[in-house]
Amino acid sequence: MSSSFKKIIPFAKPSIGTDEEDAVLRVLRSGWLTTGRETLAFEKEFQEFVSSKHALAVTSGTAGLHLALEASGVEADQFVITTPYTFAATAEIIRYMHAHPLFVDILPDSYNIDPELVAKAVRENKHHVAAIIPVHIAGNICDMKSLCEITAEKNIHIIEDCAHAFPVKYNGKYAGTLGQIGVYSFYANKTITTGEGGMIATDNTEYTQRMKVMRTHGIDREAWDRYSAQNKWYYEIIEPGFKYNLSDIASAIGRVQLTRANDFLEKRRHIANIYIRELSGLDFLHIPAYTDDHAWHLFMIRIQPEYCTLSRNVFIEKLSENGIGTSVHYTPLHIMPYYKNKYGYKPDDFPVSLANSQACISLPIYPDLDEEDLMYIIQTVKKIGQAHRPVHTAVPGSAATSPKPEK
Ligand SMILES: Cc1ncc(COP(=O)(O)O)c(C=O)c1O
Known part of the structure; x- marks a missing residue:
């Protein structure tokens, strides 16, 4: 192999075309850049794509995981089972809640969490396990049948970390709709991208309402609701929430990526x-x-x-x-x-x-x-x-x- 070789093949590269460029220009010229019409449309299209009842667009997969865990009611000092074989985000959001990750080892070939070890951790019941976050590593879906069986009898929530797993099905259902809440990432190297961004999918209306409020500072109504019609300026803060809403610029890119x-x-x-x-x-x-x-x-x-x-x-x-x-x-x-x-x-x-x-x-x-x-x-x-x-x-x-x- 010649040392003067100049070929450079990047590890990852987003596939962005003129449709994404046109979509961004459309938003830039529209007069509304933050969460609004485009984001609502992106959420609806995504929700239809994966066949979930609800979808919420967020600034990142990390933000989505945080909102999901918060909505599912995990409390300080409870335990959340997950894999050590993952990116920082999966476990850090457990610490955001002052809960603790209970790491369980993986299977050697799939790199996914080992269901037998999950069953053992739940059975031993040394800790109060409030939720489990399986990560579909590389896009390879975990043994969700076993995980659902293990968690169902104990009323443990499953929040799927689908940062790698879109769009892929398991027994006819999309990853992200197999547990209680699924969270996707649209980071630049992911299977579809908005530069930075993410999406939450769930069938649970109560969680959706909570996540919607917590996504925007714990305010009961979003800016789009307040400014898009007259006399709707009034809002109330009902919780100390976060700032996790996705912009219309990013959503416009996401809508095109979704079609591809x-x-x-x-x-x-x-x-x-x-x-x-x-x-x-x-x-x-x-x-x-x-x-x-x-x-x-x-x-x-x-x-x-x-x-x-x-x-x-x-x-x-x-x-x-x-x-x-x-x-x-x-x-x-x-x-x-x-x-x-x-x-x-x-x-x-x-x-x-x-x-x-x-x-x-x-x-x-x-x-x-x-x-x-x-x-x-x-x-x-x-x-x-x-x-x-x-x-x-x-x-x-x-x-x-x-x-x-x-x-
Ligand atoms: C397994 C896993 N979970 C969560 C995330 C967080 O996603 P984001 O970068 O959109 O916050 C990533 C991002 O790379 C990831 O790889």
Whole structure:
């Protein structure tokens, strides 16, 4: 591989076209920029898309998770089961409520929370478990059948973290509509984006009313209601709420992205299939199995240390030297200083999370990734892996076994 190679393939890239540009211009010229007509339309279209009774647009997935947990009535010092194998947001919102995350380890192949361990944590009942936040990692839906069975008998709420899981179905229903509340993220690298933004879906009208009020400072009516007609300026603050309403500019982008969501999913599926076809059978890599219950937000591979002399970090550096952007999902939360210090976790407390996190690499996957770049990524991964096999496994004649050329 030449060091003068200039190809740069980003890890993620939003697919934004002229329809999104036109939608933003329409709003900019409309005289109304904050939450209004566009946001109401986006909520209605989203709610129809996922077939939920209600949808609320918010400034981020994090904001949505916070509102969901607050509405579900979680109180200080109660416990919320979730996975350590997730982004900061999933657990920090539990701490916003002065409740505690009760981490449960994951399954090695799916990276999703292990239902048997969830059942055990609920059964042991050492703590008051008020809710569970399953995270559909990479867009691969958790075993929701088991999770619903475990939680139903104990009246434990399920808030689905669908930051990676849109638009994808499980037994005919969209992720995000399988528990009590579902929260989606429209962050820039997500499967649809508004730059920053998110959406909450639920069938529960009481929660919706609470989240609506708490989304806008705990005020009983939103600005759109107050200024869009005369003599409606009066409002009351009924709670110390938050400032989580989505702007019409962002919603206008979201409406266009929503119309493209199924096409994006097909493109992601196509890429995932090619990765799987081309990378299967390599002993130095673990790759995900193909399933339709997957939004393919991420394509996560794992380096198998017994068949590769490079550490995961050096493998990433080599990909980067070849112009390939990657990411790591995730460093588990229990080894992050805050959680480690607050709860006294040891790295081995969640051994599957720890082992997966030390070996995983997320490769580029997005609708605008063209096939030439995709094949280049695949060839580069293969070349790096094959050139760094332990001697006992090396293919005769490969770089790992060939004697150094004489000068
Ligand atoms: C698993 C997970 N949950 C929640 C979030 C939070 O979403 P947002 O960035 O929209 O706040 C993210 C964002 O990356 C995420 O990956």
